[in-house]
Amino acid sequence: MIVRDILNESTKALEAVDVPSARLDAEVLLAFCLACDRLEFYKNPDMTASDEQLAAFRKILARRLQWEPVAYITGRKEFWSFALEVNRAVLIPRPDTEIIVEEALNVYRNFNSLPVRILDIGTGSGAIALALALEIKGAKVVATDISAAALKLAQKNAAALGLQDIIDFRQGNLFEPVEGLFDIIVSNPPYIAAGDYEELPPGVRSFEPRKALLAGTSGLEFYEKLIAQSAPYLKKNGWLLLEIGAKQDEGVRCILETSGCYDTIEMRRDYAGLPRVIKARRKVSG
Numbered sequence: 094m095i096v097r098d099i100l101n102e103s104t105k106a107l108e109a110v111d112v113p114s115a116r117l118d119a120e121v122l123l124a125f126c127l128a129c130d131r132l133e134f135y136k137n138p139d140m141t142a143s144d145e146q147l148a149a150f151r152k153i154l155a156r157r158l159q160w161e162p163v164a165y166i167t168g169r170k171e172f173w174s175f176a177l178e179v180n181r182a183v184l185i186p187r188p189d190t191e192i193i194v195e196e197a198l199n200v201y202r203n204f205n206s207l208p209v210r211i212l213d214i215g216t217g218s219g220a221i222a223l224a225l226a227l228e229i230k231g232a233k234v235v236a237t238d239i240s241a242a243a244l245k246l247a248q249k250n251a252a253a254l255g256l257q258d259i260i261d262f263r264q265g266n267l268f269e270p271v272e273g274l275f276d277i278i279v280s281n282p283p284y285i286a287a288g289d290y291e292e293l294p295p296g297v298r299s300f301e302p303r304k305a306l307l308a309g310t311s312g313l314e315f316y317e318k319l320i321a322q323s324a325p326y327l328k329k330n331g332w333l334l335l336e337i338g339a340k341q342d343e344g345v346r347c348i349l350e351t352s353g354c355y356d357t358i359e360m361r362r363d364y365a366g367l368p369r370v371i372k373a374r375r376k377v378s379g
Contacts, residue, residue: 153166218243219247313341339368355374
């Protein structure tokens with residue numbers, strides 16, 4: 094069967110169930126089955142798929158028609174400058190999360206002492222920790238998660254990038270498994286309020302780990318806990334960086350100010366103009 098006909102047919106099927114980016118999803122999934130790049134479909138418009146390839150494609154297309162995320166179907170997701178293995182034990186890394194990596198690198202450039210110690214709370218697939226370990230040569234990185242399955246996957250991703258000896262993965266809740274002082278603490282914690290959970294897209298609500306999304310009735314529960322516990326683990330003038338939801342900047346800023354441990358609090362918007370990262374500097378005293 095000719096590839097362009099397969100793509101036209103599958104795009105219409107995905108559009109019929111209101112799956113966003115239907116054409117892109119069809120191309121990504123078909124390229125996955127054909128073990129080729131999507132560009133091949135444009136370079137070779139008369140490209141064909143074998144009966145076996147078509148059968149495999151229709152099988153995974155059926156999963157996408159049920160709103161299963163493409164990343165879980167293919168087991169891969171691009172982040173920063175590398176590809177991550179992902180499964181349903183972890184959230185799928187979003188491009189917006191690259192903002193916290195950018196801000197951590199901006200903070201690092203102002204440091205005078207090496208090596209830099211970095212802590213990633215709730216590492217999931219390892220995306221943030223891996224990006225920072227790749228970009229900051231000689232950094233000492235600790236990455237934690239409460240989920241053993243998430244840590245197993247993060248360790249596998251680290252090994253694939255040759256970083257297995259660079260990042261120290263530890264299991265536990267928040268700061269329980271760590272000790273010592275860090276120059277930078279980063280976290281993309283759960284921040285969905287219980288009342289907002291049912292409003293999430295079905296691909297998120299039905300497939301991504303609930304524990305990694307929900308944060309109490311207000312959506313601020315993990316920020317409250319994390320900020321309250323963070324100061325003793327930060328060096329003086331060290332930085333805490335938190336990914337936040339689009340309407341949470343004032344709430345998180347208030348928690349930071351109330352803690353009395355930070356003297357500089359700044360917010361960074363993502364490329365859609367929405368609040369995305371709050372960073373705060375640890376006071377020299379207090």
